Amino acid sequence: MDIPENYRFSDDHEWTDDQGDGTVVVGISHHAQDALGDIVFVELHGEEGVLEQGDDFGVVESVKTVSDLFAPVSGEVVAFNEALEDEPELVNEDPYDRGWIVKIKMSDPSQLEELMDAEEYEAFLTEGA
Amino acid sequence: MSDEKNLKSVPLEKRHVELGARMVPFAGYSMPVQYEGIKTEHEAVRTSAGLFDVSHMGRVYVTGKDAIAAVDRLVTNDVSKLVDGRAHYTVMCNDAGGIIDDLVIYRLTADRLLLCLNAANRDADLAHIEEHLSGDVELDDQSDQTLQLAIQGPKAQQILQQLTDYDLGEIKFFRCKQIEVAGVTALVARTGYTGEDGFELYLPGDGGEKIFDALVTRQDEGLAMCGLGCRDTLRLEAGLLLHGQDIDQSTNPLEAGLGWLVKFDKESDFIGRQALEKVREQGVKRELRGLILEGRGVLRPGYPIEVDGTEVGQLTSGSYSPTLEASIGLGYIDKDAARASDAEVRIRRRTVAAKIVDFPFYRRPKKS
Missing domain, CATH: 2.40.30.110 (Aminomethyltransferase beta-barrel domains)
Incomplete structure (x- = not known):
């Protein structure tokens, strides 16, 4: 699957899609969903939703395993993809679009620059393999 | 990473990789965890059939005129009640009644038993068995020289039948028979770890790949390639226990719901009997x-x-x-x-x- 060119990626295989209004949509990469296998549950930890970059804020569970979600940027969670409550498999089927997980209102948009662009992420995956 | 370098290989490892399996370390072996995906494979076994390579399991033959008596002292079930071509499930306990391993014992003849052991416990099991084995009996660990395949699911018999002239309907649940499958002599048992009807094939190293390849071509007839991922979800649904998780040396068979495997009235004494009798008298905690x-x-x-x-x-x-x-x-x-x-x-x-x-x-x- 092609890596979306305009997305930015964390070391933890999360992507961010800058909405241009101070928010980013966040999900997990194709590589991450493939490594997890059949996803059966997605959950956020808290109600409050204010995160520091790197905070674990939820989990993605496959049949076999549990994987933490880490905030790729600091900010407030302003939306959760409620479609995942009934169809967690969307993360497998369409990780970069309908399988999005949260929307974060960034407190420090400059953090986006620290993340990898698509080309760097592709290289990161190749090195890791 | 060093652990992954020290992984042992099952004979079919290369074939799994060629066929697109995702390999993971399991019990010291590099094993397929999934092919298409755990849910897809799980459903195939429940509704059609699935093929598993379970060659990581331990396969140990006990032979000699005292084989039955010797093994009877090691396990809780009554080995003396087995007849040729029958198998049973049992546990092997320590003196405290803790479960060293759970296993299936196949009686091939009066002086030859096959013990199918958990991969992770093989070395510990062999040490324990060797320490306590007595009489005219020999232990032969064939795990590394042989293969074990499982074909499980409602269509298992129909698919396997195409590879043999022997009427598989003659092999009833928990029985086994040495027959020709795809021109290879195989021990075929109607056993498994999925909760479905199906067979396990105990195969010689040189002929095993031939049968595997003959089965791989049956995928369009409803035989799915399966990994250990769905084996775990299938066994859990079927209420089959996993040693190392549900049972181990700190648990006894009575609290694990395996009391039916403990034959207090069998003729042979067995390791753990006294401790288990005490549990029975006092009740489980x-x-x-x-x-x-x-x-x-x-x-x-x-x-x-x-x-x-x-x-x-x-x-x-x-x-x-x-x-x-x-x-x-x-x-x-x-x-x-x-x-x-x-x-x-x-x-x-x-x-x-x-x-x-x-x-x-x-x-x-x-x-x-």
């Missing part, structure tokens, strides 16, 4: 029970189980059940709470409602 999660989430080993706000045990197994479309698990619950019906499971920062139930969670439909 806890029971292995099933749990079905009612709220959202997935049960996993180690999660605490609470009844009326008090922790009464922990999960030993837990997963998503593709058949029930819910999360299921097993766990030991303190005697006083074990028969309650409502519980809560602590999952990370929440507690989630669960029902305490009997297992198995799934029984295959009876043939009409």
Whole structure:
């Protein structure tokens, strides 16, 4: 699957899609969903939703395993993809679009620059393999 | 990473990789965890058939005129009651009644038994068996020279039948027979670890790949290539225990619900008998029970189980059940709470409602 060119990626295989209004949509990469296998549950930890970059804020569970979600940027969670409550498999089927997980209102948009662009992420995956 | 470098290979490892399996370390071997995906493979075994390479399992032959008597002293089930071509499930206990391993014993002849052991326990089992074996008997560990395939599911017989002239209908549940399959001499047993009808094939190293390849070509007839991932979800639904999780040396067969395997009245004495008799007299302190999660989430080993706000045990197994479309698990619950019906499971920062139930969670439909 092609890596979306305009997305930015964390070391933890999360992507961010800058909405241009101070928010980013966040999900997990194709590589991450493939490594997890059949996803059966997605959950956020808290109600409050204010995160520091790197905070674990939820989990993605496959049949076999549990994987933490880490905030790729600091900010407030302003939306959760409620479609995942009934169809967690969307993360497998369409990780970069309908399988999005949260929307974060960034407190420090400059953090986006620290993340990898698509080309760097592709290289990161190749090195890791 | 050093662990991965030291992994042992099953003979078919290269074939699995060629066929697109995802390989993971399991019990010291590089094994396929999945091909198409755990849910797809799971469903194939429940509705059609699946092919598993389980060559990582231990295969140890015990031969000699005292083979039966010698093994009878090592296990809780009554080996003397087996006849040629029959198998049974049993546990091997230590002096304290703790479970060293669970295994299937096949009686091939009066002086030859095949023991199928868990891969992770093979070395410990062999050490224990060698230490306690007595009489005119020899131990022959064939695990590294042989293969073991499992064909499981309602279509297993129909698919395997195409590779042999022998009428597989003659091999009933927990029986075995040495027959020709695809021109190779194989020990075919109607056993498995999925809760479905099916067979396990014990194969010589040189002929095993031939049978595997003959079966691989049957994928369009409804035989799915399967990994160990769905083997675990299938066995959990079927209420089959996993040593190292649900049972181990700190658990005894009576609390694990395996009391039916302990033949206190058998003629032979056996290791662990005294300790288990004491457990029987005093009653178990806890029971292995099933749990079905009612709220959202997935049960996993180690999660605490609470009844009326008090922790009464922990999960030993837990997963998503593709058949029930819910999360299921097993766990030991303190005697006083074990028969309650409502519980809560602590999952990370929440507690989630669960029902305490009997297992198995799934029984295959009876043939009409």
